[in-house]
Structure formats: C-alpha cells, structure tokens
Amino acid sequence: MAEDLVLDTAIRDWVLIPLSVVMVLIGVLRYFVSKLMRTTQLPDAKIIKEGQLIIRARNLRAAANFIPPKAFRARKIYYTNEENGLLHVPKGQAQNPQAQMLSDPNMAMDMMKKNLSMIIPQTLTFAWVNFFFSGFVAAKIPFPLTQRFRSMLQNGIDLSTVDVSYVSSRSWYFLNLFGLRGLFSLILGEENATDDTQRMMQMSGFGFDPTKSLGAEKDGLDIVHHEWVLPKFEQRAEAVLRKRLA
Numbered sequence: 001m002a003e004d005l006v007l008d009t010a011i012r013d014w015v016l017i018p019l020s021v022v023m024v025l026i027g028v029l030r031y032f033v034s035k036l037m038r039t040t041q042l043p044d045a046k047i048i049k050e051g052q053l054i055i056r057a058r059n060l061r062a063a064a065n066f067i068p069p070k071a072f073r074a075r076k077i078y079y080t081n082e083e084n085g086l087l088h089v090p091k092g093q094a095q096n097p098q099a100q101m102l103s104d105p106n107m108a109m110d111m112m113k114k115n116l117s118m119i120i121p122q123t124l125t126f127a128w129v130n131f132f133f134s135g136f137v138a139a140k141i142p143f144p145l146t147q148r149f150r151s152m153l154q155n156g157i158d159l160s161t162v163d164v165s166y167v168s169s170r171s172w173y174f175l176n177l178f179g180l181r182g183l184f185s186l187i188l189g190e191e192n193a194t195d196d197t198q199r200m201m202q203m204s205g206f207g208f209d210p211t212k213s214l215g216a217e218k219d220g221l222d223i224v225h226h227e228w229v230l231p232k233f234e235q236r237a238e239a240v241l242r243k244r245l246a
Contacts, residue, residue, distance in 0.1 A: 005137060005166060015169055016138045019129065023176040024183065026121055031188050037113045050214065053086055057217040065229045072226050080218050087218035089211050122177065129173045130156075136169035137162070 057079055064072055079087045134156055145153070145164045154162065156170040167175070 004163065005140075007137060007140065011136055011138060015133050015136050016172065019133065019138070019169065019172055020176055022125070023173070023180060026125060027180060027184050028187065030117055030121055031184070034114065034117050037117065038110065054213050054217050057087060057221060061217075061220055061224055064224050064226050068228055069226055076221055076224075080221050085218070087214050087221070089214050126173065129170060133169040133173075137166050138169045138172045139167045141165040141167060 060072075060075055060079070067075075077085070079085055082088055137157065140163075141153070143165070147164060150164050152174075153164065153167045153171045155168055155174065157168045
C-alpha cells in the first residue's frame with residue numbers, strides 16, 4: 001500500500017522553486033545566446049518559390065469544391081502535369097538535404113551552434129540537479145495516477161511504497177525541461193529558440209526537403225475527388241425561400 005508523505009516547506013523553498021526559476025532563467029539566456037550566435041543569411045529564392053507553390057497547391061485542394069469542374073481540371077493539369085507541371089520534380093533534379101547541408105558550411109555551422117546551445121546548458125544543469133537535489137521528493141500531483149507514471153515522476157527514487165503522485169526533484173527537472181514551451185512562447189514569442197523537443201527531433205534530420213513536399217502535394221491533388229457544391233447551395237437556398245414564402 002502506498003504511503004502518504006508530509007513534504008517539508010523547506011523543500012518547496014530550497015528545491016522546487018529554485019529548480020523552476022533556474023530552468024526559466026536558463027531558457028531565456030539560451031534564447032539570447034542563440035540569437036547572438038545565429039548567422040544572418042539571405043533566403044534562397046528557389047526555396048521561397050517552392051514554399052509558396054506548396055501553399056497554393058494546398059489552398060487549391062482545400063477549396064476545390066468551390067470552383068467549377070472545368071476550372072479545377074485546368075488548375076490540376078497546371079500543377080500535376082508530368083511534362084511541365086509545377087509540382088512535378090524530375091528524378092535527376094531531386095536534391096539531397098544531407099548533400100545540400102554538407103555543401104553549405106554555414107548551414108552545418110548553424111546546426112552545430114544550435115545543438116551546442118542545447119546540449120551544453122542542459123548537461124551542466126542536469127549535473128547541478130543530480131549533485132545538489134538528488135533524492136528529494138519535491139512535489140505531489142493533486143490527482144491519482146497509475147503505476148505506469150512511476151518511472152517518469154519518481155526518477156532517482158527507488159521506493160515502491162511511495163504513492164505515484166509524488167514527484168522527485170530529478171523528474172521535476174525533466175518536467176520543466178520539456179514543459180516550459182508555453183511559458184517561453186508567452187515570454188519570448190512564438191519563434192523562440194528554446195523548444196527542446198523540436199530541437200531534439202531536428203538533430204536527426206537535415207532541414208526541409210522540398211522534393212518530398214512537392215511530391216506529396218502532387219499526389220494529394222491527383223486523388224482529390226472534385227464535386228462542385230455551389231449549385232447545391234443555390235438549390236438549397238431556393239428550397240428555403242419557397243418554404244418561407246409558402
């Protein structure tokens with residue numbers, strides 16, 4: 001049976017609050033350091049053109065049923081024609097994002113700076129937390145949880161008799177690490193450089209691949225089932241007016 005613990009107020013004042021404050025301050029500091037380390041590059045006109053083309057193709061798919069069939073077929077051929085369609089990318093012209101990154105030293109340097117700005121502060125912070133605050137039960141969640149959350153919420157505490165709703169200091173660090181995205185978006189704006197979950201996902205990739213996006217939009221337009229809905233709207237409006245006038 002799980003035991004109920006009485007948490008000392010000193011743990012709140014000297015463990016819980018300092019951890020949260022330090023994580024917020026480190027996130028803000030990393031944001032400004034990343035801005036200083038970021039190199040200003042002019043946007044590639046080809047990438048911008050392909051991005052605008054993808055947006056136009058998505059808008060066509062979303063509003064396909066609001067244009068006549070003839071107009072939709074003409075636009076579909078304009079985008080998906082195998083000879084000169086805007087969304088058609090020949091196999092020989094497909095770009096490899098990894099080769100593009102290796103050919104551009106600025107892109108590789110920017111990625112290295114971003115990864116270092118994430119790895120170094122978090123490594124030092126985790127070492128600080130593990131050295132000074134290891135083994136503390138820092139907080140309690142005010143609702144019951146299942147046993148599957150024990151490994152996530154009680155990292156560093158090997159006691160099966162403690163209730164799952166109690167949170168260890170090390171787990172509180174990880175919760176702050178991955179859970180402060182909304183606060184940073186509120187403080188620093190939507191386009192901030194402190195999103196660790198997105199940064200970790202980008203560490204295994206090498207950026208935007210326009211060839212795959214163009215091919216996906218081309219396949220999406222090919223399978224769109226067009227049905228013009230405006231004539232039905234007119235019939236429905238006519239039926240409603242006749243009912244009201246009858």
